[in-house]
Amino acid sequence: MHRTFRLVFRTAIVAVLFGLPAYAEEPIVLKFSHVTAADSPKGKAALRFKEAAEKRTNGKVKVEVYADGSLYTEKDEVDGLLTGKVQMLAPPFSRLEALGIKEFALFSVPYLFAGDDVLHRIQNGRIGQDVLKKLESKEIVGLGYWDNGFKSMSANRPLHRPEDFRGLKMRIATPTHEPLMRALGATPIQMPYADVYQALKTGKVDGSDNVPANLYTSKMHEVQKHITVSNHVYLGYVLITNKKFWNGLPPNIRAQLKIAAADATHFADLYAEQENDEALAKIKASGKSEVYELSAEERGLWRKALLPVRKEFEPKVGKGLLDEVAKESDALGYKKK
DSSP: OOHHHHHHHHHHHHHHHHTOOSSOOOOEEEEEEOSSOTTSHHHHHHHHHHHHHHHHTTTSEEEEEEOTTSSOOTTTHHHHHHTTSOOEEOOBHHHHHTTTOGGGGGGGSTTOOOSHHHHHHHHHSHHHHHHHHGGGGGTEEEEEEEEEEEOEEEESSOOOSGGGGTTOEEEESSGGGHHHHHHTTOEEEEOOGGGHHHHHHHTSSSEEEEOHHHHHHTTGGGGOSEEEEOOOSEEEEEEEEEHHHHHTSOHHHHHHHHHHHHHHHHHHHHHHHHHHHHHHHHHHHHTSSEEEEOOHHHHHHHHHHHGGGHHHHHHHHOHHHHHHHHHHHHHHTGGGO
C-alpha cells in the first residue's frame, strides 16, 4: 500500500473511531438577500453582519450578501426564505403584516413614538420582542429591528400646518398610510418607490414622504421645492431568518450569529441616523429644496390632526396594545417636550 494512501486511510479510521472529522468541514453558507443598494443603510448593515458572522465563527459560516434585488425582489423574497432558498432577509414591516402578523403595523402608527430612544426601548423591551416571537408561527425567527429613520414630508409648497396638505396628491408606499394622508386632507396615491422621482417631476403626484437619506439618494429633493422635517412616521426593517435553518445550526454557531446580529443591529441604527443627518445637510447645501423644521406648536397641530388615525390601526394592532405603547411613549418622550 502506498505510504501516502496508508496515512490518509489511518487518519480516516482514527476519525471514525473517535468521532472526529476526517477532512476540513465545508463552511455553512448563509445567503442574505435585500433589495436596496449596497451602500444604503440596510446594505451597509448586511455587510456588517457578514463581517461579524464570519469573524466570530472563525470562517465556519460564509455569508453571501445579494444587494439590489439581485437574488430576490421585495415581492418574492419572503417566499424564498420560507422555501429555504435564502436564509436571511431584512424586509419592511408591511411584508410581515402580509404574512398575517398584523402587530407589525404598530410601528407605522403616526406620532406614536417620541423619538429613537423611546422607539428602541419599546422594540427591545417586552412589547417589541413579543411581536418578533409571533413570527415563529410562520416558520421565521426574528433577530432584531433595523432603523431607517423617521420620515419627512416633501412637496412643491411649504408644509407647515395640516391645512397645507389640502388638495395635494401624495404618494404612499402601502395602503397602511392611506388614513394618514387623508387625515391631513391630501389624496393618497400608492406607487412603487422606483416610480416616485418621475411622478414628482411630471406632477403625477405633488409630494411624498420618506426618510431624508432616500429623498437625497433618489434625487427627489431636486424636483421638490420644500421638505419638512416632520418625523411623523417611522421607517424600519426586521432582520429575519428561516426557522428550520436557524434551529438546525450547532448551538455554538447559533450563539455567535446572535451576537453578530446584535452588532449589525446596533450598526444599522447608528448608520441610519448618521446618513439621514448628512442627507439633510446635503439637501440644504444644494439649494434646490428648502428644508423646514416644525416648531413645537406646529408639531402639536400635526399630532392632533393625526391622532384619530390610531383608530384605523386598532383592528390590526389591538386597542390595548396601542394604548400601552402610547402611555409609555408619552411618559418617556412627548410629555417631556
